Amino acid sequence: MICTYSRCLLIPFVKCSSSVSGPVRLLSYLTTLMMALHGKVALVTGAAQGLGKGFSEILLQNGAKVALLDVNEKGGKVLKAAFDKEYGPDRTLLLTCTVESEEQLKDAFQKTVDTFGGLDIVCNNAGIVNENNWEKCVSINLNGVVRGTYLALQHMKKENGGRGGVIVNVSSLAGLGPLLTAPIYTATKHGVVGFSRAMADASSVCDYGVRINMLCPSFADTSLLTCLTSDETAGQFISLRGVAEKMKDQFGVLEVSVVAENFLKLVTDESRNGEALMVQMQGASYVTFPKMSA
Numbered sequence: 001m002i003c004t005y006s007r008c009l010l011i012p013f014v015k016c017s018s019s020v021s022g023p024v025r026l027l028s029y030l031t032t033l034m035m036a037l038h039g040k041v042a043l044v045t046g047a048a049q050g051l052g053k054g055f056s057e058i059l060l061q062n063g064a065k066v067a068l069l070d071v072n073e074k075g076g077k078v079l080k081a082a083f084d085k086e087y088g089p090d091r092t093l094l095l096t097c098t099v100e101s102e103e104q105l106k107d108a109f110q111k112t113v114d115t116f117g118g119l120d121i122v123c124n125n126a127g128i129v130n131e132n133n134w135e136k137c138v139s140i141n142l143n144g145v146v147r148g149t150y151l152a153l154q155h156m157k158k159e160n161g162g163r164g165g166v167i168v169n170v171s172s173l174a175g176l177g178p179l180l181t182a183p184i185y186t187a188t189k190h191g192v193v194g195f196s197r198a199m200a201d202a203s204s205v206c207d208y209g210v211r212i213n214m215l216c217p218s219f220a221d222t223s224l225l226t227c228l229t230s231d232e233t234a235g236q237f238i239s240l241r242g243v244a245e246k247m248k249d250q251f252g253v254l255e256v257s258v259v260a261e262n263f264l265k266l267v268t269d270e271s272r273n274g275e276a277l278m279v280q281m282q283g284a285s286y287v288t289f290p291k292m293s294a
């Protein structure tokens, strides 16, 4: 069966299951060799489901090898088995870890480099919504992105012998404007934008050879959306449940594949550094931030 991911791949992609004959396997191998990200090594946090799974899949479909990092070991194993069947066992590495732990994340980055020989693409995607346990929300959504960015630079920046590359930090539309039903979540996502823009400027001035960009999607069709109306995660703002639901209806809900296609733009467009890509139902656009007077 031939499935062409025409909007993303530069060339037709041949889906190849284990039962397919030699010639098709050879075609699949040759196709992989010709893909935009062939030979590249990527690392995605929060890869086991949702947007992280979509980002990992589109990286694989474009020829990259991908380290799948997630705190959910069971979900990670299910995804790894599916990717092994689709792309072969050598294209992915599953590493169970929490982005809240410096030790675990540092070990996961090192195992990725030891296994695949380098690191070119990092997606700091892991995130939660929890207005109740807001310290945990900050720890994962902001501290985790800072930790993942710093560890990525340790391995990627050219002054350390790295190959350069690109870091995509996942923010949200709530990183560009207030989401009144989730002020802590909003703060973390604004923090991701501010931190990433400053790091992109630092990387440019210091010539790290690493681009750092932000992905700012609107509501997307993942399990995270249950947090909008959950007593456990909405906390004191559960009274705004109706407002959240109305906003979701107004903004609409994106398909994961649409967010993933726009993620790929940030990875492959080497002209982009320090830029935020908004992804909404009506389309995607780069944010124009206010210029400060000198």
Ligand SMILES: NC(=O)C1=CN([C@@H]2O[C@H](COP(=O)(O)OP(=O)(O)OC[C@H]3O[C@@H](n4cnc5c(N)ncnc54)[C@H](O)[C@@H]3O)[C@@H](O)[C@H]2O)C=CC1
Residues within 6 Å of the ligand: 045, 046, 047, 048, 049, 050, 051, 052, 069, 070, 071, 072, 075, 097, 098, 099, 100, 125, 126, 127, 128, 140, 170, 171, 172, 173, 216, 217, 218, 219, 220, 221, 222, 223, 224, 225
């Ligand atoms: N779904 C949406 O409407 C939108 C989501 N986002 C952001 O996209 C990112 C991914 O969210 P979704 O895929 O929607 O959520 P999801 O809940 O479907 O997936 C999140 C993944 O991150 C993992 N994770 C959670 N805490 C972790 C930790 N401490 N360490 C490692 N992995 C951890 C989970 O196990 C899960 O696999 C988040 O940063 C979220 O804020 C941004 C805009 C819209």
Ligand SMILES: CCCCCC(=O)/C=C/C=C\C=C\C=C\[C@@H](O)[C@@H](O)CCCC(=O)O
Residues within 6 Å of the ligand: 129, 171, 172, 173, 174, 176, 177, 178, 179, 181, 182, 185, 217, 218, 219, 220, 224, 225, 227, 228, 251
């Ligand atoms: C709390 C659940 C978060 C789920 C995941 C997520 O990040 C979703 C974000 C989606 C949209 C956020 C929109 C924020 C809009 C505000 O900044 C405000 O501008 C909207 C005001 C209404 C308007 O249309 O102007």
